[in-house]
Amino acid sequence: MQTRTRDSLGVATHSSDRDRRNHAETHERVFEASPVAAAPGRAPASRHSAHPDTVRTETQCASRHSAHRDTVRTEPDQHACRDRKPHRGQNLPAAARSLLLPTAPRCRTPSRVVTQGAAPRGDGAPQPVRTRTRSRARDARPPRRVSAPRALRARHDGGGVTAPPGRTEHPGGETVSSEPGCLSPERRAGGYSAWGGTGEEEEEEDRKQMRKKSIHPCQSTDKDVIKETHAENLMTNLSNAYASDLLPSKEGEDLTKCFLLRVVNILLHYIEKTFDVKSKILDFHHPHQLLEGLDGFDLELSDHPESLEQLLVDCTDTLKYGVKTGHPRYFNQLSSGLDVIGLAGEWLTATANTNMFTYEVAPVFTVMEAVLLKKMCEIIGWREAEAEGIFSPGGSISNLYGILVARYKQYPEIKAKGMTFLPRIVLFVSEQGHYSIKKAAATLGIGTDNVIEVKCDERGKMIPAELEKNILQAKRKGQTPFCVVATAGSTVFGAFDPLHDIADICEIHKLWMHVDAAWGGGLLLSRNHSYKLSGIERADSVTWNPHKLMGVPLQCSAILTREKGLLGACNQMQAEYLFQPDKVYNSNFDTGDKTIQCGRHVDVFKLWLMWKAKGTYGFEVQIDRYMELAKYFYKVLKKKDNFKLVFDAEPEFTNVCFWYFPPRLKHIPKGFERDQELQKIAPKIKAQMIVEGTVMLSYQPCGDKVNFFRMVFSNPATRQTDVDYLIDEIQRLGKDL
CATH class of the missing domain: 3.90.1150.170 (Aspartate Aminotransferase, domain 1)
Structure with a gap:
């Protein structure tokens, strides 16, 4: 016998009696094992599974903001939510909980959102779920897309995983109970208030309790209550607020705080899930699914602004469909992990939003860079007076700098006259060397045919005798060797070339020796393993990526040269609007003319902060x-x-x-x-x-x-x-x- 029912969140259900019994038993097992099942005073959850084609979810809208009338196929709700007191991020550390804003007031007459199921694609894959919306203009604001809470949307794409009956998967990957008015603590920690409503007295009591908890002993209670109420209004009103309402807009301070705290809550929740081995590393979908719009996540850009609430949903979805590279079981790349101190450094860097080309606009960061470069040169074995370096956008660019400086050292006229005045120059790299060496040769006009690959032994190390043979062969052909690139930690095999032997050959033939230690450079910090890079102190230039073995957030790479002044001589153009010689401070800290860039991101602070934290x-x-x-x-x-x-x-x-x-x-x-x-x-x-x-x-x-x-x-x-x-x-x- 077929019946049509509605579960506790208003989800329309079609099932046979037998299916309902099976789903009920399954949900009971899942629910009883969950943390929320043990909460005191919890009523039994609904035991019905969602029909695959139609899902109705509740959206919340405070009654005090009645002007907000955006709807998505609404229908009346006769279900009364039960009393639930909010979990204010109870699973987070105390410091993180202090950031959480009070739960917004819940409406007593929620609407329901209907999301239509996906129709099959021609190739058999389902069409992504799209939400049909209609909105009324308010204060002559342009139309905007309104997305329902994603946690209860039907999962129709091939890459998703369906939640167990009676449970619903949240975009962050966690499961939300379908019990009335209930939302998991993790979900609240992500910056979202509970759906459903309670009676007016219970709501007021909840808010009073939250205010009591949040009052600082040195603050005025009355003022704090007013401020808390204002924050609640802002929390509820983000659907009607836009980027233009944030700072530097007049009176935008509170709204800015509210919005950024919500963003922080989303990030904290994501970080918590990242370190949970039971969470998925990724929720995989094919490119065409993302391009066409997935579960209402629309990547297309509109001519009109969208609300701050929608931006928060988009932030959550962006993290949901990405890869948790800090997950304990992510082994895919050389750069992995998520260092919390480094993350804090990246946040501060983005907040400062400055450029590394002059001390004038980045006084602290340029000095930090000098301190870090000095430390790294000392670890390599170079004296401060003779060495220098610069941070660059990744190991490939650092390797390009190494070859660029090597060519300039041998042929300084290249800077003005170009390659036509040079002989046919060639460079050497092991057959296990990084492909960026060939890319650099192509970019610099040397040509990939003039990159000679040297044979390696069975472990992937360059064979010195083969290098010597290739150099002599090139000279006999009329080619002019100028550089050898050795590898300290190859990408695939993790091999270390014999640096002393290579350095001996370079000295005999007067060749520049560059060491690509992008992957293996961090091993210099280990007294047990640094011997594997013995001979690196004899190199003329070194690439070292702290964003790999040292775990600094991407990106963080340095090019280090043993001869001071070469980077500047090779690259400087002395732009008068930036690098004036008569500045009030020591202009040696204006490092921008050492680089091929003008604008340069601050990559040093996160490394400096992590070094301070770890030693x-x-x-x-x-x-x-x-x-x-x-x-x-x-x-x-x-x-x-x-x-x-x-x-x-x-x-x-x-x-x-x-x-x-x-x-x-x-x-x-x-x-x-x-x-x-x-x-x-x-x-x-x-x-x-x-x-x-x-x-x-x-x-x-x-x-x-x-x-x-x-x-x-x-x-x-x-x-x-x-x-x-x-x-x-x-x-x-x-x-x-």
Whole structure:
């Protein structure tokens, strides 16, 4: 028998009696296991599942703001919400809870939002859910899109995961109980008030209790109550507020505080979910789904402004559909993790919003940069008086600087006369070197054909004898060698070239030696492992990316040169409107003329702040732990017969490369046929990882080696249990391939 019911949040339901019983039992198990189920005085939750084509959710609108009449196919609500006292971010630390604003007053006559289900695409994929809206103009404001709370929207796309019956998935990934007027503490911590309503007396009592808790002992109670009430009004009124109402708008201070605190709440909630191993790393969707609009998340730009409330929803959705790179099980890139101190530094940097080209506009940051560069040069082994550097937008640009300065040192006339006055110059890099070297050669007019790749040994290290041979061959062909790029920590294998041997060859042939230590430079901070970069002090220039092994938020890279003054001589143009020689201060701190940029982002403060927080020894402990995890991972894989290491030796760095063999491949003899099948395994497992959002791991082929996984450790949140989980997950996803 088919029935049509409505659950406690007004969700229309069509189900048979048997289905209702099954859903009720399932929901009861899920609900009883949840934290909210144990709350005192909680009434039983609804036990009906949502019809796949129609979902009706409540939107909240305070009665005092009756001018706000934007609707999305509304219909009357006869359901009375039960009394629920708000959770003011109870799962967050006390410092974070202090940032949370009081819950906005809840309306007693909520409307309901109807979102139509997705129609199938021609290719079989569902169309993204779109919300149909109509709005009335208010104060001659332009029309705007109104999005319903996303937590109860139907999930029709192929990448989403449907919540259990009686539970609804929030954009951040957590589950919200469908009990009347109930919202999980995590959801409130994300800056959203509870849906549904209570009686007028209960509402007033809730607000009084919150005001009592928030009153500072040194503040006036009356003033605080007035301020709290004003904040409540602002919280409710963000749907009718716009960016033009924020500072520097007159009387925009309170609204600005309210809006930014809501943003902070969203970020705090996201950070909390990032470090939760049970949360998904990503909620994967295909590009066409995002472009066409997903669950009402519209990326198209409009001619008219949208409300601050809508911007908050868009902020939540932007994080929802992105990748949690700080998740303990994110191993996909060399730069991973989320350092909270570094994050605070990035926030402050964005707030300061200044440019690094002169001391005049960035007095603190330019001096900080000098302090950091001095420290890094000392760690390499250079004396302060002879070395210098600059922070640049990533390791590829730092490598470009290294080659640019190397060419200028040999041929200073290049700056004025160009490449036509130069011989056919060539440079050398290992075959495992980063592709940015060829990009730099193309950008600088040298040409990729003039980048000579040097053979490596079985571990991926440059062979010095091969370098010597290639230099002599180039000279016999009439080419002019000018630079050798050595690698300290290769991207795939984590290999360290023999720097002393390479330095000896460079001295004999009078060649510039640049070391790409973008990945491995952080190892200099470890007394146990810094010997692997022995000889780096003999280099002429070094690339070092603190945003990799040191865990500084992206981006943070430095180019360091042993000869002072070369960066300026190579790049300076002495723009008179910026670099006047008669300034009131020491203009040596006007570093902008050392770079190929004019505008330059402040990348130094987050590194400086993290160094203050950890100290050099703190970085050392962090890096040594990565090395121990890599060693542990290697030993576990070595004992498993369905895994095979690319190199049957202990890892030199945190890179561990391996194949997974499904049971059916173990009995195929080694050869072309097996390699053809093995080539497909890693991509298939990776695709399933992304769809399920459980873990992220990189793979690639290399030379004659078919696709293999590359594991790297650079995430401070990763533990041995996460390593064990990865191994189990690969076996689970790959056993039937």
